[in-house]
Structure formats: C-alpha cells, structure tokens
Amino acid sequence: MLLLGLAPLAWAEQGEAASAWEEEPGVVGELARQAAKAEARLEDFYALRDYRPAWRDDDAVAAFTSALHTLESDGLRPQDYRPDELRNRHREAYEDAANVEAQAQYDLFATRQLLMALDHLQRGKVDPEALATGWEVPVAPPDDSLAAVSGAVDQQRFEALIGEVRPDFVPYQRLRSGLARYRNIEKRGGWPRLPEREHALRPGDVDDDVPLLRERLAAIGELEIMVADNDIFPGGELEAPEPHRYDASLEAAVKRFQRRHLLESDGIVGRQTLAALNVPVERRIDQIRLNMERARWLLHGLPESFVLVDIAGYRLSYYRPDGQIWRSRIVVGRPYRRTPSLRSEITHLTVNPTWTIPPTIKREDVLPRVRQDLGYLWRERIQVLSPSGTPLDPWEIDWGNPGNIVLRQAPGPQNALGQLVIRFPNDHMVYLHDTPAQNLFSREQRAFSSGCIRVENIRELGQLLLDDTRSGHDVERRIASGETQNVRLTHRMPVILHYWTVNPGDDGELSFRPDIYERDDALLHALDHPLTL
Structure with a gap:
C-alpha cells in the first residue's frame, strides 16, 4: 500500500491548522469525549489529529461524496457509504454553530464511512468466513496509515487516496478493466439471446440463428x-x-x-x-464484481515467489523467484467433496507415498467395493491395519461392521497419490499430489477428486521447488529408490488455494468458468447486502 508516502503531508497540515482550532475548544473537547467511546481505530485517528475536526468544510464533504462514486469501478456499491446522508447530516449539524455535540457526532460518522470504504477496497467488504465456504486464510488487518488518511482529508485528496488503497496487482486491474468493458456493453443494450434449439448448430449449417x-x-x-x-x-x-x-x-x-x-x-x-x-450481460457483470471481491480477500501482500492453485479454473501456477511462471493442469474436488480455499506454506515432499484412506472415502467408496469383492484389497495393494498399525487378516474382518480399522495403500505407480506428494499444513488435510489417472487432465472440466489437488507433471514442479529453495535433492533419484521418504524444503514456499469463476488472461480477456461449488450467489447476495451501522 502506498498511503505511507502521504504521511508527511498530514503532519504539515496538522501544524498549520493547530492554531485555528485553538478557537474551537468546545468541538475539540467533545470530539475527544466521543472518540474515547468509539472503536479503537477511530479514536487513534482523532488522537493523531489532537482531536481536531476533519469535516467542518462543506467542500471536503462534497469532494468525499463525489469520490465515493468512483468505488463503482471496483464493483462496490457507493450507496453503502451513505453519500446522501453525509451531505444532509453535515448541513443539519452546522445549522446551529453552537451545537458541538452534533458536530462531533457528524465528524465521527463521516470518518467512519471513509475508513470503512478504504478497508473494503483494500481487504474486501464481505467476511469470507461468514460464508462458510471452507475458508482457511488469515485475514490481514488494514494497513496502519492513519496519518496519511488524515493528511488526505485535510487536502481533500479523496480520489488520490482511493487510488493509493486500490489493489495494484495485475489480475485485479484486468478485472477492473473488464468490468468497465462489460458495463459499456450493457449500456449499448447487451447482446441478443439465441433461441432454444432441438438440434445443435454445427459448422457448415445454413440456419436462421x-x-x-x-x-x-x-x-x-x-x-x-x-x-x-x-x-x-x-x-x-x-x-x-x-x-x-x-x-x-x-x-x-x-x-x-x-x-x-x-x-x-x-x-x-x-x-x-x-x-x-x-x-445475460448483467450476470457477467455480477460475476466480475464478486470475483474482484475474492481478489481483495486474498491477493495482497503477495510474496516474491508462491504457488497459486486456481480451483475453478483447474490450473496451477508457480511464480518462481526468477520471474518465470510454471503452469500446469490440475484435478480438484467434486462438488460434494470441495477443495477448500486456504493460504499456507509448502514444507516438504513425500516420495513413494503410502496412502492412508480417509474415513469418508473408506466409508463411501472403498468398503462397498470390499464387501462385493475381497480381492479388491489385493489388486489395489491395500493393507488392513489396527489403529496402532498392526497388520490384520482381511479374512477375519466382519466387513459388514469392520470397526475401527485403518486401510493403507502401499507405495507404487498405482497408488492413488502416485509417486509424489507436496505437503503444506492445513486443517482440511489436503495436499498436491501425483496420480495414476493421467487421462483426466485432458478434460476441460476437471472436478473429480475427493478434495486434494492432482497436478499434471508434478515431478517437474517438485524439482523446481527443491531447486528454487536450494534444498539439494533429486526427485527422480529419490523416486527410483522405491522407498517412502520425506524431503524437506530448506525454505518454506507459500501456497494459495483459491476459487475464481472469472479469470483475466494475459491478453486481458476474461474467462468465465462454471461455478462448480455454487458459491457465487451467496457471495453476490452478501456483497450487495446494504451495510448497517
């Protein structure tokens, strides 16, 4: 965030204005009293100003309300920040010049709207955890740049302030440009709807459609x-x-x-x-807006190098320290076994992994097959173990009620995890892994897994991670040993798993993806829900 560059201006304005406000001790005192009862960040803002009012000037209010309308270009709703109420309440507060209580109340109200608008633009309006979508990402607090905000208010530089706060990473800017483009299409009347057809329309056809x-x-x-x-x-x-x-x-x-x-x-x-x-174009506009909100949640404070998993786009991108980008196709969780959104750090690789079959997969997928054919265990090289790891005889198990047993698949090319797993701590126990089912990568839509992420050419990714973190290991040699081994990275590599149903390409064109987990409507409803104080 670039607001810190404005901070010196705040102190200069504060010094120039201090003597002027010595004539208004009533307002300053009332502001100090009311700010002490307000939220901490608001109190800090006024303490920084020695409780000097920020919104006495009609022109400042007019400039602020005008700037609020620029938030529409970011997919936010300007009316959430009450531009009409800001103007009306300012007039009412200053009808009686002696009513310092109303003036202090108004000052706090206007500053609260400003800070809220900046926070929403920088970090998002909607709380992702409230949507219950498998979110596991720490939400960063707003940058502590109150001196810069104070200086911008005194100089009435609201549009510049919003521009400094606006996310500056390229994907967000492309979404913003795309939003403007699709709104222009809407203004021109949108696009025509094609009639429903009994037969597909094929190249070479001559048809009225x-x-x-x-x-x-x-x-x-x-x-x-x-x-x-x-x-x-x-x-x-x-x-x-x-x-x-x-x-x-x-x-x-x-x-x-x-x-x-x-x-x-x-x-x-x-x-x-x-x-x-x-x-319709109106729906595409909504999709762009809600994906800009998702971007505000996550794509801030990005490190120099990281792995980005695009769940709805079925793509993985590794942004390497040398500036190159390694990309691959992935398979993600089925709609009823959703891959979560999270932010973590890759700690190690497992070569020639065993696979301890998770309880849900054991109950819903494996046990029904075993009950039909006990030979399934031998064909898939699955061991039956006690909770302490003691091998059990499958013939002695009551498969109708097997109790607390553990099923573990031996390592090898046919293991469900393939021959390499890339691991990172998370509460959902998901990871990146190899797969023997390579044919699935050729599908356009690839939601076939049980929540973890299968990565095409994962051995190449694993070697790049080891090389870029100077971990000094050879993936192929480790796999050739046939032994199950954990290989630690010398330095952890950040990894982000996230869900976008609109993606801007390198050419700036937007790709619209199916909402495989049906998350868009809930987010749009929350994004458009009016704010209440």
Missing part, C-alpha cells in the same frame, strides 16, 4: 478477434460472409468462446455452449 450468433460474438469482440487471428482469408482479402451460413470464421470464434468458458472447443453450439452464450 447464425446472424444472431454472429451478433452475440461480435458484442464482446470475439468474432473480430478470430478473423484477425486466423489465416482464413489468404492475401488479406476479407469477403463478406453469407449471413446465414456457419462458416470457418464463425467456427473459430465459437471455439475461442468455448475455450474461455472451459467448454469442449469443438465449434458445435450444443446445449452447454448455448447456455453460456445466453447468460
């Missing part, structure tokens, strides 16, 4: 981009397409749209593609 499809893709620039990006028209001569023919340029545009929405990019406008095309 083709002009609507062109118009829909042109509304977001998709069709123009694809014509420019593909060598469909040799020599640069662009012939006007037949209005009702589903031609090559339109097919390319549909494929690009499908990729951005994590749909199978076959160029066929079937049920899922039609549903994605018909999501």
Whole structure:
C-alpha cells in the first residue's frame, strides 16, 4: 500500500491548522469525549489529529461524496457509504454553530464511512468466513496509515487516496478493466439471446440463428478477434460472409468462446455452449464484481515467489523467484467433496507415498467395493491395519461392521497419490499430489477428486521447488529408490488455494468458468447486502 508516502503531508497540515482550532475548544473537547467511546481505530485517528475536526468544510464533504462514486469501478456499491446522508447530516449539524455535540457526532460518522470504504477496497467488504465456504486464510488487518488518511482529508485528496488503497496487482486491474468493458456493453443494450434449439448448430449449417450468433460474438469482440487471428482469408482479402451460413470464421470464434468458458472447443453450439452464450450481460457483470471481491480477500501482500492453485479454473501456477511462471493442469474436488480455499506454506515432499484412506472415502467408496469383492484389497495393494498399525487378516474382518480399522495403500505407480506428494499444513488435510489417472487432465472440466489437488507433471514442479529453495535433492533419484521418504524444503514456499469463476488472461480477456461449488450467489447476495451501522 502506498498511503505511507502521504504521511508527511498530514503532519504539515496538522501544524498549520493547530492554531485555528485553538478557537474551537468546545468541538475539540467533545470530539475527544466521543472518540474515547468509539472503536479503537477511530479514536487513534482523532488522537493523531489532537482531536481536531476533519469535516467542518462543506467542500471536503462534497469532494468525499463525489469520490465515493468512483468505488463503482471496483464493483462496490457507493450507496453503502451513505453519500446522501453525509451531505444532509453535515448541513443539519452546522445549522446551529453552537451545537458541538452534533458536530462531533457528524465528524465521527463521516470518518467512519471513509475508513470503512478504504478497508473494503483494500481487504474486501464481505467476511469470507461468514460464508462458510471452507475458508482457511488469515485475514490481514488494514494497513496502519492513519496519518496519511488524515493528511488526505485535510487536502481533500479523496480520489488520490482511493487510488493509493486500490489493489495494484495485475489480475485485479484486468478485472477492473473488464468490468468497465462489460458495463459499456450493457449500456449499448447487451447482446441478443439465441433461441432454444432441438438440434445443435454445427459448422457448415445454413440456419436462421447464425446472424444472431454472429451478433452475440461480435458484442464482446470475439468474432473480430478470430478473423484477425486466423489465416482464413489468404492475401488479406476479407469477403463478406453469407449471413446465414456457419462458416470457418464463425467456427473459430465459437471455439475461442468455448475455450474461455472451459467448454469442449469443438465449434458445435450444443446445449452447454448455448447456455453460456445466453447468460445475460448483467450476470457477467455480477460475476466480475464478486470475483474482484475474492481478489481483495486474498491477493495482497503477495510474496516474491508462491504457488497459486486456481480451483475453478483447474490450473496451477508457480511464480518462481526468477520471474518465470510454471503452469500446469490440475484435478480438484467434486462438488460434494470441495477443495477448500486456504493460504499456507509448502514444507516438504513425500516420495513413494503410502496412502492412508480417509474415513469418508473408506466409508463411501472403498468398503462397498470390499464387501462385493475381497480381492479388491489385493489388486489395489491395500493393507488392513489396527489403529496402532498392526497388520490384520482381511479374512477375519466382519466387513459388514469392520470397526475401527485403518486401510493403507502401499507405495507404487498405482497408488492413488502416485509417486509424489507436496505437503503444506492445513486443517482440511489436503495436499498436491501425483496420480495414476493421467487421462483426466485432458478434460476441460476437471472436478473429480475427493478434495486434494492432482497436478499434471508434478515431478517437474517438485524439482523446481527443491531447486528454487536450494534444498539439494533429486526427485527422480529419490523416486527410483522405491522407498517412502520425506524431503524437506530448506525454505518454506507459500501456497494459495483459491476459487475464481472469472479469470483475466494475459491478453486481458476474461474467462468465465462454471461455478462448480455454487458459491457465487451467496457471495453476490452478501456483497450487495446494504451495510448497517
């Protein structure tokens, strides 16, 4: 946060104004009395000013209320911070110049709105823990820059202050630009809705819906981009397409749209593609807004190097110390076994891991198979153990009521965790791991696991982590030993697991993902819920 650069200005303004407020001891004293009963941060703000009022000037209130409307570009609701009430209450407080109690009350009210708006822009309006979405991330307190805020108030630099607080990481700025773009589309009337169809629309078809499809893709620039990006028209001569023919340029545009929405990019406008095309622009705007809120929760104070798991996008990105980004496809938890959002640190790798089958998977998946066929245990190399680790004879177990047994799969290529696990402490007992089911990585939507994250090419990721933390181990050599070993990182590597249903690409274009865990509606409701004092 850059607010600290404004702090010297606060002290300069304070010195200049001190003598002026010596003439208003009543207001200063009343502010000191009321601030002492307010929340600590508000009291600190006024103690910093020697309880000098901040909002006597009509122009300051007008500038503040005007600046509040810029928060709309961040997906926040300016009315949450009561711009109309700020103006009306200021006028009422100063109708009687001697009413120092009302003036002090107003000062505290206005400062509270300012600090709240800044906090929401910097860290988010909604408490993620209140949504009960598997959140396990410590929420950082607001930066302690009250001197800078005080100076900005005295100078009426509210828009500059908001600009300093606004998250400055690139993904957030791209979402903000995308929000402005989609709001412009909304102002132009949005895009047309394609009618429901009995049969899919395929390349080569001649159909009355083709002009609507062109118009829909042109509304977001998709069709123009694809014509420019593909060598469909040799020599640069662009012939006007037949209005009702589903031609090559339109097919390319549909494929690009499908990729951005994590749909199978076959160029066929079937049920899922039609549903994605018909999501109204107002809904897309809401999706952008709520994902900006998710970004405010998490993407602040980022370290130089970290692993970022994009749950809804089925992607992992490792931001390396040298500035390079290593990316891979992942498989995440099914909707009924959701991968949680969390922030932790990778501590070690496990090569050739055993797999102690978790209680839920044991109860719901493994035991039903064992009851049908005891040979399942041998084929999957699963040992039956007592709670203390003593091997038990499977033939002597009452599988209808097995009691407190432990099922553990031996290490090897067919182990459910593959041959490498990347571990980090968390209450959900999730981790990154290898998998023998490599075929799942070719799917566009990959929510197939029981909560943990399967990573394509995880051995390469493991070696990069060891190299970048100077841990001095060779992953392949360790795996070749066949032994189960823990390999510690010399330095812990931060890891973030988070859930975005809108993602800005490197080209600035937005990708909209299916809300696989159905979290968007609850967050949107909370984001748009009016604030109460």
